[in-house]
Amino acid sequence: MGAPRMFSSTWFYAFDLFGTAVFAIAGALTAGRKGMDLFGVLVVALVTALGGGTLRDMILDHHPVSWIRDDTYILVACLAALGTVLWVRFTRPLPSTWLLVADAFGLAVFTVIGTEVALQHDTPISTAIIMGAMTGVAGGVIRDIICNEIPLIFHKEIYATACLSGAVCLVVLKPFGLPGALDTGLAMLTVLGIRLAAIRWHLALPRFQLLGDR
Amino acid sequence: MGAPRMFSSTWFYAFDLFGTAVFAIAGALTAGRKGMDLFGVLVVALVTALGGGTLRDMILDHHPVSWIRDDTYILVACLAALGTVLWVRFTRPLPSTWLLVADAFGLAVFTVIGTEVALQHDTPISTAIIMGAMTGVAGGVIRDIICNEIPLIFHKEIYATACLSGAVCLVVLKPFGLPGALDTGLAMLTVLGIRLAAIRWHLALPRFQLLGDR
Amino acid sequence: MGAPRMFSSTWFYAFDLFGTAVFAIAGALTAGRKGMDLFGVLVVALVTALGGGTLRDMILDHHPVSWIRDDTYILVACLAALGTVLWVRFTRPLPSTWLLVADAFGLAVFTVIGTEVALQHDTPISTAIIMGAMTGVAGGVIRDIICNEIPLIFHKEIYATACLSGAVCLVVLKPFGLPGALDTGLAMLTVLGIRLAAIRWHLALPRFQLLGDR
Numbered sequence: 001m002g003a004p005r006m007f008s009s010t011w012f013y014a015f016d017l018f019g020t021a022v023f024a025i026a027g028a029l030t031a032g033r034k035g036m037d038l039f040g041v042l043v044v045a046l047v048t049a050l051g052g053g054t055l056r057d058m059i060l061d062h063h064p065v066s067w068i069r070d071d072t073y074i075l076v077a078c079l080a081a082l083g084t085v086l087w088v089r090f091t092r093p094l095p096s097t098w099l100l101v102a103d104a105f106g107l108a109v110f111t112v113i114g115t116e117v118a119l120q121h122d123t124p125i126s127t128a129i130i131m132g133a134m135t136g137v138a139g140g141v142i143r144d145i146i147c148n149e150i151p152l153i154f155h156k157e158i159y160a161t162a163c164l165s166g167a168v169c170l171v172v173l174k175p176f177g178l179p180g181a182l183d184t185g186l187a188m189l190t191v192l193g194i195r196l197a198a199i200r201w202h203l204a205l206p207r208f209q210l211l212g213d214r
Numbered sequence: 215m216g217a218p219r220m221f222s223s224t225w226f227y228a229f230d231l232f233g234t235a236v237f238a239i240a241g242a243l244t245a246g247r248k249g250m251d252l253f254g255v256l257v258v259a260l261v262t263a264l265g266g267g268t269l270r271d272m273i274l275d276h277h278p279v280s281w282i283r284d285d286t287y288i289l290v291a292c293l294a295a296l297g298t299v300l301w302v303r304f305t306r307p308l309p310s311t312w313l314l315v316a317d318a319f320g321l322a323v324f325t326v327i328g329t330e331v332a333l334q335h336d337t338p339i340s341t342a343i344i345m346g347a348m349t350g351v352a353g354g355v356i357r358d359i360i361c362n363e364i365p366l367i368f369h370k371e372i373y374a375t376a377c378l379s380g381a382v383c384l385v386v387l388k389p390f391g392l393p394g395a396l397d398t399g400l401a402m403l404t405v406l407g408i409r410l411a412a413i414r415w416h417l418a419l420p421r422f423q424l425l426g427d428r
Numbered sequence: 429m430g431a432p433r434m435f436s437s438t439w440f441y442a443f444d445l446f447g448t449a450v451f452a453i454a455g456a457l458t459a460g461r462k463g464m465d466l467f468g469v470l471v472v473a474l475v476t477a478l479g480g481g482t483l484r485d486m487i488l489d490h491h492p493v494s495w496i497r498d499d500t501y502i503l504v505a506c507l508a509a510l511g512t513v514l515w516v517r518f519t520r521p522l523p524s525t526w527l528l529v530a531d532a533f534g535l536a537v538f539t540v541i542g543t544e545v546a547l548q549h550d551t552p553i554s555t556a557i558i559m560g561a562m563t564g565v566a567g568g569v570i571r572d573i574i575c576n577e578i579p580l581i582f583h584k585e586i587y588a589t590a591c592l593s594g595a596v597c598l599v600v601l602k603p604f605g606l607p608g609a610l611d612t613g614l615a616m617l618t619v620l621g622i623r624l625a626a627i628r629w630h631l632a633l634p635r636f637q638l639l640g641d642r
Contacts, residue, residue, distance in 0.1 A: 028636075031582070037633035039589055040582025046558075054487060059268060061277040063489040064549075071552040085636050121278075124285040130260075141360070146569070148578045150362045154245070154254025161253055205251035208242075208299050273482060275491040335492075338499040344474075355574070364576045368459070368468025375467055419465035422456075422513050 016113065017076050019106030024049040024077035026103055027143050028084040034147050038085070044143055045081035046074065051139035056114055056131055060121050100199050104162075108191035111136040111163040112184050115170050125171050132167030133160055136191075158198035158205060166191035230327065231290050233320030238263040238291035240317055241357050242298040248361050252299070258357055259295035260288065265353035270328055270345055274335050314413050318376075322405035325350040325377040326398050329384050339385050346381030347374055350405075372412035372419060380405035444541065445504050447534030452477040452505035454531055455571050456512040462575050466513065472571055473509035474502065479567035484542055484559055488549050528627050532590075536619035539564040539591040540612050543598050553599050560595030561588055564619075586626035586633060594619035 027048030031041040050067055057065045067073035114135025118128035137153050137160050144151040153159040170187035197203060241262030245255040264281055271279045281287035328349025332342035351367055351374050358365040367373040384401035411417060455476030459469040478495055485493045495501035542563025546556035565581055565588050572579040581587040598615035625631060 032636045034578060034582075035635050036578075036582040037635050039587075039592075039633055040579075041636050043582065043588070058272050058486050059279055060282065061275075061489075065487055068488065068549070068551050068555055071554040074554050074558060089636070121282070123282050126285040126288050127282055130288060145359060145573060146579060146582075148362065148576065150248060150250075151254075151360065154248075154250040154257065154360075159253075160257070164253075205253055207249055207251050208246045208255050208303070272486050273493055274496065275489075335496070337496050340499040340502050341496055344502060359573060362576065364462060364464075365468075365574065368462075368464040368471065368574075373467075374471070378467075419467055421463050421465050422460045422469050422517070 012109075012113075015109045017072065018102075019109040020049045020073055020076050021080040022099075022102040022106040023110075023139055024080040025084045025099065026140070028081040029088075029099075030143055030147055032085070032088065041085060042078060042081050044146055045084075046077050047146065048139045048143040049073070049077040049080075051142045052110060052114070052135045052137065053139075055138050055142075056117065056135045060118060060123075060131065062117060062121065101196065104192050104195040104199070107136045107159075107163060107195060108166060108188040110139075111166045111191050112170060112187050115167045115187070116184075119171075119174070128171060129164060129167040132170070133163035136160070136163040158194060158203050161205060162191045162194035162198065165194055226323075226327075229323045231286065232316075233323040234263045234287055234290050235294040236313075236316040236320040237324075237353055238294040239298045239313065240354070242295040243302075243313075244357055244361055246299070246302065255299060256292060256295050258360055259298075260291050261360065262353045262357040263287070263291040263294075265356040266324060266328070266349045266351065267353075269352050269356075270331065270349045274332060274337075274345065276331055276335065315410065318406050318409040318413070321350045321373075321377060321409060322380060322402040324353075325380045325405050326384060326401050329381045329401070330398075333385075333388070343378060343381040343385060346384070347377035350374070350377040372408060372417050375419060376405045376408035376412065379408055440537075440541075443537045445500065446530075447537040448477045448501055448504050449508040450527075450530040450534040451538075451567055452508040453512045453527065454568070456509040457516075457527075458571055458575055460513070460516065469513060470506060470509050472574055473512075474505050475574065476567045476571040477501070477505040477508075479570040480538060480542070480563045480565065481567075483566050483570075484545065484563045488546060488551075488559065490545060490549065529624065532620050532623040532627070535564045535587075535591060535623060536594060536616040538567075539594045539619050540598060540615050543595045543615070544612075547599075547602070557592060557595040557599060560598070561591035564588070564591040586622060586631050589633060590619045590622035590626065593622055 024045040027045035028041050030048070031044035034040075036044065050073060054065050054067075057063065111132045115128050115132030117135075118131035123131065140153060141151040166187045169190040170183055173183035173186060176183070238259040241259035242255050244262070245258035248254075250258065264287060268279050268281075271277065325346045329342050329346030331349075332345035337345065354367060355365040380401045383404045384397055387397035387400060390397070452473040455473035456469050458476070459472035462468075464472065478501060482493050482495075485491065539560045543556050543560030545563075546559035551559065568581060569579040594615045597618040598611055601611035601614060604611070
C-alpha cells in the first residue's frame with residue numbers, strides 16, 4: 001500500500017507486500033459473498049489492497065502513488081485474489097483465525113507506513129494520526145461501499161481504534177529517536193495487540209444509537 | 215472546508231470553521247441513525263465536513279489540502295461530533311430547525327469558497343460553478359454513500375440548486391469589482407435564501423421517474 | 429473523459445466527446461430508474477461521463493484534469509442528460525440496442541485514452557493496462573455506487589474484460605510503431621468486438637459464489 005522511499009529497506013517492503021496480499025484476500029472473500037464474477041473479485045481485491053494508500057497519496061500530493069511505478073503491488077494483489085478463488089473453490093474455506101491475525105498484521109503495517117508518510121510531509125501530528133488510520137482502514141471501507149454494505153469497521157469489534165492507537169504511539173515515540181526501528185515496531189505491536197484482544201474477547205466501542213426523530 | 219489563502223481574513227476563516235462544525239454535526243446525526251459506533255460517528259462526521267473541499271482540492275491539484283496543514287479543521291469537526299453524541303445521549307434531540315438553518319449557512323460558505331478556489335485556478339466559468347456546488351454538496355453525498363443510502367440531495371427539497379444559484383451569482387458579480395466582499399456576501403445570501411425558502415415551503419425539483427424498461 | 433494533449437487530433441477529440449455524451453445518457457437513465465430529481469440526474473450523468481478520467485488523472489497526477497480547462501466536456505454531458513430526460517418524458521424509451529452499441533464505442537475510446545495517458549507517464553505495462561480499464565469502467569462503478577446498487581459490471585455480461593483486452597492489445601502493438609493510429613484503432617476494435625459479442629450471446633464470466641462461512 002505504498003511504502004515511502006525511506007522504507008525501502010527490504011524488511012519493510014516485504015511487510016508491505018504481505019499486507020497487500022492479505023488485504024487482497026479479504027477483498028476477494030467479500031466479493032465472493034456477493035456472488036461477483038472473476039473480474040469483480042479482482043477489482044474488489046485491488047481496491048481493498050491499494051485503496052487506502054492511494055487515497056492517502058492523492059490527499060497528500062505524494063506522487064507517484066506506489067503501484068504506479070512498481071507493479072509488484074498489482075501482481076501480488078492479483079495473485080492473492082486468484083489464489084483465494086482457486087483455493088476456496090477446490091479445497092475448503094480458509095481458516096478464519098489465521099486470516100484475522102494476518103489482517104491485523106497488514107493493518108499494523110499500513111497504519112505505520114501511513115503515519116510515516118504524513119509526517120514526511122510535515123503535517124501536524126493530529127493530521128498524521130488520521131492519515132495513518134485512514135491508510136489502514138480506507139481500503140476496507142471502499143470495499144464495503146462497492147459491495148453495498150455499511151462498512152464493517154463502523155459497527156463491529158474495535159478495528160480503527162487499534163489503528164489510531166498505533167499511530168498515536170508512533171507519533172509519541174518518534175521524538176525520542178529510539179535506536180533501530182524500535183518506535184515503528186512498538187507502534188505495530190500496539191495495533192496488533194489491541195486488534196487481537198478485540199477479536200479474542202469481542203471488544204466493541206459503545207454505539208451511538210439514535211432513533212426516529214433527528 | 216478549505217478556505218484558500220485569499221480568504222485568510224479572520225471573518226471568512228471563522229465562517230469556514232462554523233460550516234465545518236455544522237456539517238460534522240449533520241454527519242454525526244446520520245451515523246447515529248445507522249447505529250454506528252463512536253469511531254464510525256467520528257469518521258462520518260469528518261467525511262461530511264471535509265469531504266467536499268478535499269475532493270475539490272484533489273481535482274484542482276490545489277495543495278496542500280486545507281486540513282493537512284491546519285489541524286484546526288479536524289479538531290473542530292471532532293469536537294462538534296463528540297458534542298453531538300453527548301448532547302443527544304444526555305439531554306434531548308437537537309432542535310431540527312436550528313440545524314437546517316445552520317446547515318444552509320454552511321452550504322453558503324462552502325459554495326462561495328469552492329467557486330473562488332476554482333476561479334483562482336483559472337477554470338472556465340461553468341467549471342467554477344460546478345466546483346462551487348460540488349464543494350457544498352460532496353461531503354453530504356459521500357456521507358450518504360457510506361451510510362448506504364441514496365444521497366438525500368438527489369430526491370429531497372431543493373438543495374444543490376441553491377448552491378448552483380449562489381455560484382452563478384458570484385461568477386456574474388465578480389467582473390463588476392464590487393467594494394468589500396459584497397459579491398461574496400450576495401452569493402451567500404442567494405444560497406441561504408433559496409435553501410431556506412425550499413425548507414419553509416417544501417419546494418422540490420420535478421423528478422425524472424423512469425419505470426421498467428430503459 | 430480526458431484526451432491527453434497528444435490526442436488533440438480532431439478525430440480523437442470528437443470520439444472523446446461522443447463517449448462523454450453516451451456515458452452521460454447511461455447515467456441519466458440509471459438516475460431516472462431511481463426516481464431522482466433533475467439535479468440528481470445531472471450529477472449522476474456528469475459523474476458517469478467524467479468520473480473515470482478524473483480518477484485516473486488524480487492517481488497519475490496528470491493535471492489539469494481535462495474538464496477543468498475545457499468546459500466542452502461539461503456542456504456535452506449536461507446537454508446529453510437533459511436531452512435524455514426530455515426525450516424519454518415526451519416521446520418513448522430510447523432504443524436499448526443503439527444505446528448498448530454506443531456505450532461499447534464509448535468504452536473503447538475511454539480505454540484507449542486511459543492506457544495512452546498512463547503510458548505517457550512511464551508506468552509499467554501492467555499498470556497502464558489497469559489504468560486503461562479503470563478509465564473505461566470507473567465512471568459506471570461510481571454511478572452504481574451513488575445509486576446504491578452493486579456495480580453492474582461485476583456480475584453481468586463481460587464488460588471490463590473487454591477493456592482489459594483492448595488495453596493489452598494496445599500495449600502489445602505499441603512497440604511495433606504501426607503507421608497512422610493503427611494500433612489505437614485495433615485496440616478499439618478489440619474492445620468493441622468483445623463487448624458486442626458478449627451482449628449478443630450473453631457471455632458472462634464465471635461467478636465466484638461463496639456462501640455462508642468465510
